[in-house]
Amino acid sequence: MTTFPTRPFDGQKPGTSGLRKKTPVFMQLNYLENFVQATFDAIGGVAGKVLVLGGDGRYFGAEAAQVIVKMAAANGAARVIVGQGAWLSTPAASNLIRTRGADGGIILSASHNPGGPEEDFGVKYNMANGGPAPEAVTEAIFARTKEITAFHKLEAPDVNLEAIGESALGGMVVEVVDPVEAYADMMEEIFDFKALRGLFHEGFTMRMDSMCAITGPYAVEIFENRLGAAKGTVVHEQPLPDFGGMHPDPNPTWAHELMAEMMGDAAPDFGAASDGDGDRNMIVGRGVYVSPSDSLAVIAANAHLVPGYAGGLKGVARSMPTSAAVDRVAAALGIDCYETPTGWKFFGNLMDAGRVSLCGEESFGTGSDHVREKDGLWAVLMWLNIIAARGQGVGEIMADHFARFGRNYYSRHDYEALPVDEANAMLGDLRDRLEGLKGKSFQGLVVESSDEFCYTDPVDGSVSAHQGFRILFEGGSRVVLRLSGTGTEGATLRVYLERYVAGPEGLDEDPQAALAPIIRATEEIVGIAARTGREEPNVIT
Known part of the structure; x- marks a missing residue:
């Protein structure tokens, strides 16, 4: 069978980043299926389309991935590209959608929210540009959830999502890919990895806290394997279904281990943290905490030092609640600065139209037009590249910035x-x-x-x-x-x-x-x- 009767659930309204509920809510009979089918219906169906699928490894993610693969097959999709083990950071998923020319993607995450049997789960749909669905689409999804009467799912054994390669599911191809490689390759194209390798070779020290979340494998590959940082630079590097009991939100409250080390006498030169699905970041210097709003402003002021942005920025954008620090930088650079509502989808339109290169939110989210999501490890690499180019530490960079811009x-x-x-x-x-x-x-x-x-x-x-x-x-x-x-x-x-x-x-x-x-x-x-x-x-x- 591929068609199953169902009836609507109340409250399946996507928020700024998809639908987020407690995990037991998603585990109810047909709850996930209803929302996924409503999403497929709202985008005009998925027959013949290519989708990307992955998530942050939180509890119920592997089971949800199997459901979605079988539903995509029953709905006539041509191919689903899945991160190995159903893993993909949110920026890596956005990159795959764009580079593979996919029609869209489904990301299984509740971002910075805790995970586990009694904690949070989430599902969101990203468009062909790699960015979150705009409000018109999320409203159409919500409308469909209120009237749905059936969903389509192939009755078949689970697909092996641990083995890289292709397999058939009904008439659909399931392609399992390395979740890290394409993203790490993209970072190597944007940043001066030779200079960064030199930085670590000269004894620069760093602590990267991945908070038992998805950026662990990415950070180990980039910082330790490709850039030569000392083994152990990345801590809490193993993604766990419950994030090891941690609250994977990179702020001073929840990343307290990192903050304690960076404010201590034996602090390394640089510290950073990322969140559950890898799209947020926190930047800390030795004895210096950098607010996300200030981080955005500093990156904008120094982006020309990074190879990927050597030609200058097209413009910048910030969410309305984010401080106006970047506005002052934009005025000095003579570029446009846009103020948008909270939600990365608003930046996507500006980036697709070629109006901005850089954008950020006060909620520890920074990114650029290399993808259509905020990107935690990208922000960390921006800071490292700026440090290498200026030959200054975080504290000196911040002091110079305040002296110039207030x-x-x-x-x-x-x-x-x-x-x-x-x-x-x-x-x-x-x-x-x-x-x-x-x-x-x-x-x-x-x-x-x-x-x-x-x-x-x-x-x-x-x-x-x-x-x-x-x-x-x-x-x-x-x-x-x-x-x-x-x-x-x-x-x-x-x-x-x-x-x-x-x-x-x-x-x-x-x-x-x-x-x-x-x-x-x-x-x-x-x-x-x-x-x-x-x-x-x-x-x-």
Whole structure:
């Protein structure tokens, strides 16, 4: 049999990066099948098409891959290209879609969310450009999930996804490929591997924390095998179904082992971490933490030092909540800077249109037009190439950058697992009061403007409304509030705080101390602690 009756499940609405739920939800009878079939239907079917498939190795990923391969065969796909063991980092999947001319791909991941039998799982569809499905497609998928009555799946033994090579499944070819090789080859084309090998040969030391997630094999191949970094440079290098109990989110809270080492007396020269599916990064120098917003700005200012970008940048883009640090670099370079909603799909349109080369989000995501996803190891290699070219450490590079451009003090405060109704009511009240905030003073800060961000795509004219609340204060400070689309339980309120200091004084403060007046003003305006009972956020980055 290939056709099975089913009925809809509630709540199969993809977020900014696909559908994410608790693993037991995905393991319900027909739940995964419904969503995959709805995806196939929404894109006009997969008959005769080539798809890429892989994921971050989290719990249930191998079983889900078998289901999807059999469904692709039953739906008439011509070929599915699968990473060995059903492994592919998200940027590696994007690269394969592009280089193999595939029609799209399915990525099995919940990114930086924990994995395991009781933790999180996710499925997202990427388009032929290698980037996440745009809102029109995700809305069509959601609409189809609400009316689905049957799905198609071949009844057949499981396919051997551990053996590299081709096999037949029904009338479809299953091609199992090395998940690392093509991606590592691409990195060698972009960066000056000769200079990087010289850096490590001269005694440069590094700690790369892969957090028991998918970048482990990639990082070992690139840093230790191809660049000659000492064995053991990559730690937590073995991907595990539950990430070894770790929360694979590369920020100071969850990558605490790396932070402790980098802030210690025996710190290596450079530290970095990546997340569950390999698209995020954290950069740390000896005694120096680099915020994602600052990292994007530094990369933009120094991209010309990297072979792949020696001709200059076409333009840059950042998500609206990301600090304006990169805007100042773009102005100095005389290139365009775009402000988009959160979600990498918005950058994809700009890159496909040739408007930007570099883009980033404050949530530890940085990337370029080499793929259509953010790319954690690419960002690490950008920093290493810049360090090699400048002959400076992270601390010196940051000090020079602040002296030239000033400093955007920045922090994100996350309030996780809030009751959804409570979070919506709080932001609903803020929406009702937005127009009346202008000119009012809070903790000595005067509101210059306030709005709810609405984005009109300059390429296709599509409009994305309700993308977060902005409160701008006189002098360049601001606060942004939005509900995250990446959680699986309750609501996550993200509060983004920013203060600009032009220098030359005041460039070396503790960020939380520098932002204290804005934190207090936000509480006075929104009342997060008063309304939720949360005296402090769950995560500060």
